[in-house]
Amino acid sequence: MGAAKAGSSVGPRALARKSKPTDVERTKGDSRHLRGGLTAALLDSAPGLDHLDQRVAKFHGIYQQEDRDGRALARVTGTAREPNFMVRVAVPAGQLTADQYLALDELAEDVVYNRGFRVTTRQDVQLHGVRKADLARAIRRINEVGLTTLGGCGDVERNVVAPPAPIRDTGHRALQALASDLAQALAPATGAYREIWLGDTPSDLAGEEEPLYGDAYLPRKFKTGLALPEDNSVDVHAQDVGLIGVVEAGELTGANVLVGGGAGLTHRRPETYARLASPLGFVARPYLVETVKVVAGMFRDYGDRTDRRHSRLKYVVEEWGIEAFRREFESRASFPLEEWVETGPLEHRDWLGCHPQGDGRWLYGVYVENGRILDDGRRRWKSALRTLVTTLRPRVAFTAQQNLLLADLSEEDLPKVEQILDAYRIPRPDRLSFVRRHALACPALPTCGLALAESERVAGEVVDSFERAFAARGLDDVPLTLRMTGCPNGCTRPYSADLALVGRKAGHYDVYLGGGLQGARLAELYAESVPLERLVARLEPLLDDWQRRRLPKEGLGDFYDRCLRRALRRDILTGAKAEASGLPSDARPDDA
Numbered sequence: 001m002g003a004a005k006a007g008s009s010v011g012p013r014a015l016a017r018k019s020k021p022t023d024v025e026r027t028k029g030d031s032r033h034l035r036g037g038l039t040a041a042l043l044d045s046a047p048g049l050d051h052l053d054q055r056v057a058k059f060h061g062i063y064q065q066e067d068r069d070g071r072a073l074a075r076v077t078g079t080a081r082e083p084n085f086m087v088r089v090a091v092p093a094g095q096l097t098a099d100q101y102l103a104l105d106e107l108a109e110d111v112v113y114n115r116g117f118r119v120t121t122r123q124d125v126q127l128h129g130v131r132k133a134d135l136a137r138a139i140r141r142i143n144e145v146g147l148t149t150l151g152g153c154g155d156v157e158r159n160v161v162a163p164p165a166p167i168r169d170t171g172h173r174a175l176q177a178l179a180s181d182l183a184q185a186l187a188p189a190t191g192a193y194r195e196i197w198l199g200d201t202p203s204d205l206a207g208e209e210e211p212l213y214g215d216a217y218l219p220r221k222f223k224t225g226l227a228l229p230e231d232n233s234v235d236v237h238a239q240d241v242g243l244i245g246v247v248e249a250g251e252l253t254g255a256n257v258l259v260g261g262g263a264g265l266t267h268r269r270p271e272t273y274a275r276l277a278s279p280l281g282f283v284a285r286p287y288l289v290e291t292v293k294v295v296a297g298m299f300r301d302y303g304d305r306t307d308r309r310h311s312r313l314k315y316v317v318e319e320w321g322i323e324a325f326r327r328e329f330e331s332r333a334s335f336p337l338e339e340w341v342e343t344g345p346l347e348h349r350d351w352l353g354c355h356p357q358g359d360g361r362w363l364y365g366v367y368v369e370n371g372r373i374l375d376d377g378r379r380r381w382k383s384a385l386r387t388l389v390t391t392l393r394p395r396v397a398f399t400a401q402q403n404l405l406l407a408d409l410s411e412e413d414l415p416k417v418e419q420i421l422d423a424y425r426i427p428r429p430d431r432l433s434f435v436r437r438h439a440l441a442c443p444a445l446p447t448c449g450l451a452l453a454e455s456e457r458v459a460g461e462v463v464d465s466f467e468r469a470f471a472a473r474g475l476d477d478v479p480l481t482l483r484m485t486g487c488p489n490g491c492t493r494p495y496s497a498d499l500a501l502v503g504r505k506a507g508h509y510d511v512y513l514g515g516g517l518q519g520a521r522l523a524e525l526y527a528e529s530v531p532l533e534r535l536v537a538r539l540e541p542l543l544d545d546w547q548r549r550r551l552p553k554e555g556l557g558d559f560y561d562r563c564l565r566r567a568l569r570r571d572i573l574t575g576a577k578a579e580a581s582g583l584p585s586d587a588r589p590d591d592a
C-alpha cells in the first residue's frame with residue numbers, strides 16, 4: 001500500500017510522465033515513518049537540520065527558514081546564514097479554549113524572536129523565527145495544552161478548515177465536530193511524533209502501520225474544507241476535497257462533495273494551474289469521514305510521485321475528467337454516492353463584529369491585520385487580545401480570513417470588548433472599509449523561502465491606496481476581496497478574488513480580476529508585472545469604467561466578469577501568460 005500506481009490505466013490519461021520517483025519520495029520511504037534523524041539532530045550543536053531531516057520535520061509541522069533580509073548582509077560580510085524555524089500549530093476549524101489561546105500567547109513570548117504569532121488562511125497558528133534549541137520545549141508546551149503540530153505541513157491531510165463561528169445551529173455544530181473527526185481520522189498513525197517530542201518509548205517499527213498513508217505517505221499535501229451554503233468562509237472550491245453540508249429539517253443529512261480544487265501555479269509552467277473543485281455528488285452523513293479517506297486513498301495511489309509540481313489531486317481530476325474520477329470513487333466506496341442536492345449559491349461570511357450565537361450568548365469577530373498577533377508600533381493586537389481573553393475567558397476561533405472570533409460572550413461583555421479594542425487602537429470592524437476588512441496578504445518576505453516579492457509588509461500601503469481610489473469614485477459600498485501574495489503559490493487563495501496582486505519579481509505584481517467573495521469563480525490575468533507604485537494608476541481606467549457602467553451595488557469581480565472578461569470562463573487558470581517571468585532556481589524547491 002502507498003506506492004503510486006505509475007502508469008495506471010484507471011483514468012483516461014496515464015499520469016506518470018516521468019518514471020523516476022522524486023528524491024522526496026525516497027526520503028519519506030526511508031524515514032521509518034517520519035523518524036528520520038530528528039532525535040539525534042535535536043541534540044547536536046548545529047543551528048539547523050540537514051536537508052533530509054528538513055523534509056521529515058515538515059510532517060511534524062516544522063519548516064526550516066532563514067531571515068531573507070539578513071541573507072544579503074551575510075553575503076557581504078561573509079558570515080554564515082543562520083537558519084531558524086517556523087512552527088505551525090494545526091487547529092481544526094480554528095477552535096481553541098481560552099487557556100489554549102493564552103498558552104500560545106505565552107509561548108510566543110518565550111520562543112519567538114518578535115514575540116508575535118500569526119493566524120493563517122487555514123485557521124492555524126504559525127510561530128516564526130524559533131531557534132532549534134527551543135523547538136522541543138515549544139512542541140511539548142503545545143501538546144501539553146491539547147494542541148499539535150503533527151500534520152501542520154507535509155504530504156498528509158493538512159488542517160481541516162470549517163466555518164468557525166460558534167453559531168448554535170445544526171450546521172455549524174455538526175461541521176465543527178466533523179472537522180475534528182476528520183483531523184483525527186486522517187492524522188498520521190506513526191508513533192514518531194510522540195517519541196521525538198514527547199519522550200514516548202520508541203515503538204517496534206516492525207509492528208507499526210500507516211493504514212491510510214502507507215510508508216511513503218501521500219504524493220503531496222492534501223486539503224479538506226467544509227462549508228455550509230450560507231457560510232462559505234473557507235473558499236470550499238479551493239480545497240482538494242470540499243464538503244458543503246446539507247441541512248434538512250434541522251438535521252445535517254450529509255454533504256455535497258467537491259474534488260480537485262487548488263490555488264498553486266508556477267510561472268513558466270503553463271501546465272500548472274489554479275482550479276476550482278468539481279462537483280462529485282452527495283454523500284450521507286455517516287459516510288463523510290470515509291469519503292475523505294477514499295479520496296485521499298485515490299490521491300495516494302494515483303497522484304504523481306515523479307514531479308511535485310504536478311502532484312496535486314486537481315491534476316488527477318482534470319486529467320481523468322470527473323466522470324472517470326467518479327467511477328473510481330464508486331468502485332472504492334462501500335456506501336452510495338448520490339445525486340448532488342441543489343442548495344443555491346454559496347454565501348460568504350466573515351463574522352466580524354457582534355452576532356448572536358443562537359443560545360443567548362454572543363460572538364465578537366475581531367479584525368486582525370494579516371493575522372499578525374503582535375505588538376508593533378501604535379497598534380497592539382497581542383496585548384489587546386491577551387487582555388480580552390484573560391478578562392472575559394471566551395472560547396476563541398480563528399477564521400480562514402486570518403481573523404479571530406471571541407465566543408460565548410454575555411451581552412454585558414460586548415461594550416467591554418469595544419472598550420478594550422479602542423484602548424489598544426485596534427480598529428472596530430464597523431469602522432473598516434470593505435476593501436480593508438476583506439483584504440488578505442501572505443507572509444512572503446522575510447520568512448518565506450519562496451517569495452519573489454513583498455506581500456504582508458507592503459499590503460497596508462496597497463490597501464490604503466486602493467481605499468482612496470475606491471472612495472474617490474464612491475465605490476466603497478460593496479464588499480470586495482483584495483488578496484496579495486509574494487509568489488504564484490496562492491497562499492491567500494488569490495485566484496478567486498475580485499482583485500489579486502501576485503508577486504512576479506521584486507517590486508512587481510501580476511494583476512488578476514474577476515473572482516468574488518464566494519470563491520466560486522476564477523479571476524483572470526489582467527496585467528503582468530506591474531510595478532508596486534503603479535498598481536493603482538494601472539487600474540484607474542478600469543475603476544472609472546466600473547463606476548460608470550456598474551449595476552446597482554455590483555462588485556468589481558462581478559462587473560469584470562459581466563463586461564470585460566476576455567477568456568472564456570473556465571474552471572482552471574494557467575500560468576501560461578506568466579511564462580516570461582524569471583523564477584530564481586532556489587525559489588521553488590521540490591520538497592516544499
Ligand code: SRM
Pocket residue numbers: 063086088119120121122123124125126152158159223238261262263264265312371441442443444447448449450489490491492493591592
Ligand atoms: Fe502556503 C508553501 C504560507 C495557505 C499554497 N505556504 C508555503 C510556505 C510553507 C513556503 C514554503 O514551502 O517554504 C509558506 C510559509 C511562509 C511563512 O513564512 O510563513 C506558506 N500558506 C502559507 C500561509 C501561512 C499563508 C497565510 O497568509 O496564512 C497559509 C498556511 C496555511 C496552513 O495553516 O496550513 C498558507 N498555501 C496556503 C493556501 C490556501 C489554503 O490552503 O486554503 C494555498 C493554496 C491552496 C492550495 O494548496 O492549492 C497554499 N503554499 C502553497 C503552495 C502551492 C501548492 C501547489 O499546489 O502548488 C506552496 C508551495 C509548495 O507547496 O510547494 C506553499
Ligand code: SF4
Pocket residue numbers: 442443444445448449450451452455485486487488489490491492
Ligand atoms: Fe510564500 Fe508564495 Fe505562499 Fe506568499 S504565496 S507565503 S510568497 S509561498
